[in-house]
Amino acid sequence: MDYSKLKSHWEETAKKQSELKKSLTHSDQYLPFLESEAILSNLKETDEILEIGCGACDNSLPYIKKCKSYIGVDVIDTFVDLAKKKISDNKLNNATVINTDGLEYIQENDILQNVLITQRFIINLKKEAQLLFFKELRKKKSKLTRIIICEGFNEELLELNRLRKIAGLDEIKVAEYNNFLDKHFIDELLKLGYKIVKEINFNIYFFITRIFNNKSFVFSTEDIPPVAYEFEKMKLFTFDNNISYSKILILEL
Numbered sequence: 049m050d051y052s053k054l055k056s057h058w059e060e061t062a063k064k065q066s067e068l069k070k071s072l073t074h075s076d077q078y079l080p081f082l083e084s085e086a087i088l089s090n091l092k093e094t095d096e097i098l099e100i101g102c103g104a105c106d107n108s109l110p111y112i113k114k115c116k117s118y119i120g121v122d123v124i125d126t127f128v129d130l131a132k133k134k135i136s137d138n139k140l141n142n143a144t145v146i147n148t149d150g151l152e153y154i155q156e157n158d159i160l161q162n163v164l165i166t167q168r169f170i171i172n173l174k175k176e177a178q179l180l181f182f183k184e185l186r187k188k189k190s191k192l193t194r195i196i197i198c199e200g201f202n203e204e205l206l207e208l209n210r211l212r213k214i215a216g217l218d219e220i221k222v223a224e225y226n227n228f229l230d231k232h233f234i235d236e237l238l239k240l241g242y243k244i245v246k247e248i249n250f251n252i253y254f255f256i257t258r259i260f261n262n263k264s265f266v267f268s269t270e271d272i273p274p275v276a277y278e279f280e281k282m283k284l285f286t287f288d289n290n291i292s293y294s295k296i297l298i299l300e301l
């Protein structure tokens with residue numbers, strides 16, 4: 049499959065990240081904190097982790113520190129170099145990062161870990177490859193028992209955009225190199241035999257940062273995300289509409 053556009057996007061991002069010494073894999077600084085804290089709370093000290101699309105391991109250090117062993121995989125060599133440096137600077141000796149394609153890695157290797165993590169990796173694959181990734185996992189001789197995916201979801205984005213429209217705000221568009229997952233995809237996963245054992249969403253954070261976003265509080269200023277982050281952690285209010293277009297699903301095989 050032709051991933052040249054996507055690869056040049058991530059190559060450029062990784063080079064900029066290396067120069068600026070600042071994580072550039074997400075434009076929203078606080079959302080990855082919520083995601084990673086939620087992922088971390090679902091990891092155990094005995095876990096052996098495989099993370100596909102780990103990037104520079106910007107979010108992965110806490111996982112590595114908590115778990116027994118960690119293998120990260122990323123297709124961009126500059127990200128892999130940054131990840132390796134981070135691991136060695138932190139004197140962590142239970143982690144390795146491999147520079148290869150994530151889907152090929154799954155196809156060519158037995159999975160010796162019990163946990164698989166993806167944090168905004170699957171949305172980088174084309175539709176057919178997304179399902180193939182999960183089909184291959186089921187075929188493999190593997191020790192996997194838990195799959196933690198933190199990805200972008202289409203119906204939630206549509207719902208968020210419906211509310212944004214009422215609030216007079218522009219539609220949030222998915223980047224052209226991303227393919228958000230949807231209900232049809234989830235149904236296919238269930239047909240393959242995966243079970244969804246937990247769903248973690250960040251509706252409060254999304255409501256505050258993406259809707260409570262009037263002219264005096266523009267999302268790009270630094271005012272809103274830290275407040276939204278605290279409110280989300282407190283679970284300050286319940287919110288029935290599902291607008292958390294980034295969410296975590298924990299799957300079992």
Ligand SMILES: C[S@@+](CC[C@H](N)C(=O)[O-])C[C@H]1O[C@@H](n2cnc3c(N)ncnc32)[C@H](O)[C@@H]1O
Pocket residue numbers: 058073074080100101102103104105106107121122123124127148149150151166167168169172173
């Ligand atoms: C949105 S970034 C997320 C990085 C990291 N998981 C994080 O949360 O910061 C997506 C990552 O997936 C990697 N990626 C994209 N396509 C890939 C592929 N086919 N195989 C392995 N890694 C890939 C990119 O290089 C990038 O590091």
